[in-house]
Amino acid sequence: MTPGTTPETTPGRARQTAQVSPVGRGGDGTAVAFSGVTRSYGAVRAVDGIDLRIAAGETVALLGRNGAGKSTTLNMLLGLLPPSSGTVRLFGGEPETAVRAGRVGAMLQDGKAIPRVTVRELVGFVAATYPRPMDVAEALELAGLAEFAGRRVDRLSGGQAQRVRFAVALAGNPDLLVLDEPTAALDVEARRTFWRAMRAYARRGNTIVFSTHYLEEADDHADRIVVIDRGRVVADGSGEAIKRRAGGSLVSFDLAGAPTAPLSTLPGVHSVEVRGDRALLRTADSDATVLALAGLGLVRGLEVTAASLEDAFLTLTSPDGANADAPNHDAPNHDALKETA
Numbered sequence: 140m141t142p143g144t145t146p147e148t149t150p151g152r153a154r155q156t157a158q159v160s161p162v163g164r165g166g167d168g169t170a171v172a173f174s175g176v177t178r179s180y181g182a183v184r185a186v187d188g189i190d191l192r193i194a195a196g197e198t199v200a201l202l203g204r205n206g207a208g209k210s211t212t213l214n215m216l217l218g219l220l221p222p223s224s225g226t227v228r229l230f231g232g233e234p235e236t237a238v239r240a241g242r243v244g245a246m247l248q249d250g251k252a253i254p255r256v257t258v259r260e261l262v263g264f265v266a267a268t269y270p271r272p273m274d275v276a277e278a279l280e281l282a283g284l285a286e287f288a289g290r291r292v293d294r295l296s297g298g299q300a301q302r303v304r305f306a307v308a309l310a311g312n313p314d315l316l317v318l319d320e321p322t323a324a325l326d327v328e329a330r331r332t333f334w335r336a337m338r339a340y341a342r343r344g345n346t347i348v349f350s351t352h353y354l355e356e357a358d359d360h361a362d363r364i365v366v367i368d369r370g371r372v373v374a375d376g377s378g379e380a381i382k383r384r385a386g387g388s389l390v391s392f393d394l395a396g397a398p399t400a401p402l403s404t405l406p407g408v409h410s411v412e413v414r415g416d417r418a419l420l421r422t423a424d425s426d427a428t429v430l431a432l433a434g435l436g437l438v439r440g441l442e443v444t445a446a447s448l449e450d451a452f453l454t455l456t457s458p459d460g461a462n463a464d465a466p467n468h469d470a471p472n473h474d475a476l477k478e479t480a
């Protein structure tokens with residue numbers, strides 16, 4: 140069952156609504172612990188050896204491209220999917236135990252269809268399954284739904300329905316909120332409202348794990364970013380640290396038919412991408428790269444720009460189905476990108 144997404148959610152653990160220190164909730168202060176976790180679907184290795192500790196009270200973003208393994212990781216975290224190997228612990232025990240105890244609220248991509256009841260009724264039904272739930276009005280307020288409380292849930296826009304799912308995830312007043320791409324269906328204003336609510340919930344000492352494709356979103360709203368690529372953690376640290384270590388510069392120029400093979404061996408270059416006739420080199424030393432390009436006569440339309448957040452992300456991850464025209468010679472030492480949280 141998907142915790143926190145249906146009125147039938149399992150009864151919750153007794154706990155107070157008041158602010159609680161994050162330390163102590165997980166015994167040693169650990170909310171989530173993955174040790175050597177893998178998960179395969181047939182021949183597809185979706186998660187390929189994840190070790191991860193998330194302290195109680197942390198807000199952590201799982202950042203990765205489509206198919207990186209984020210949802211699989213979150214599903215194992217919630218006990219919805221067993222790992223092929225390794226162990227997952229929530230608050231020191233089995234995920235199922237924490238979920239059954241009502242310590243976990245989730246908002247997943249494939250939340251079940253919402254029945255024909257009002258927003259207030261639905262959140263009330265879910266809240267009633269917990270011994271000490273969040274006050275319904277408070278959950279609606281936090282999720283930005285106060286004005287829609289009397290509206291039928293099947294008569295809401297996609298973005299409003301998404302907020303209902305958030306309110307349902309909050310209803311049991313969980314210690315840990317797990318959100319799989321929570322802002323996917325939201326417009327700019329709704330995103331702002333959503334993140335404001337999420338931060339308010341985090342300030343109470345709760346733990347939040349959310350997945351996203353966007354480094355900017357992760358950087359703006361998480362204490363810590365865990366970058367996942369091809370089922371592995373390739374970077375783990377603050378947004379600042381990830382930008383600093385993966386940032387560098389972007390050097391682009393017109394190839395004019397020149398071969399791409401030597402580009403990845405130029406000084407400073409850690410990845411090469413070709414878009415049409417233009418080559419984009421991500422480099423840690425733009426001066427050295429430009430000098431080397433000049434030596435090769437490759438200076439047509441040359442541009443040097445600081446790497447953006449998205450460039451930093453691209454540097455850390457590899458595109459699906461890399462093709463010969465768009466090699467990504469990622470060669471960073473990923474271990475060097477990890478920092479102690």
Ligand SMILES: Nc1ncnc2c1ncn2[C@@H]1O[C@H](COP(=O)(O)OP(=O)(O)OP(=O)(O)O)[C@@H](O)[C@H]1O
Binds near residue numbers: 183184203208209212
């Ligand atoms: N039920 C399944 N059966 C077979 N393969 C699957 C299944 N679920 C996921 N996969 C594969 O496992 C890999 C990881 O998928 P996952 O959904 O965990 O990625 P993701 O990072 O959440 O992607 P997205 O951002 O697109 O949601 C992908 O290659 C995907 O095709």
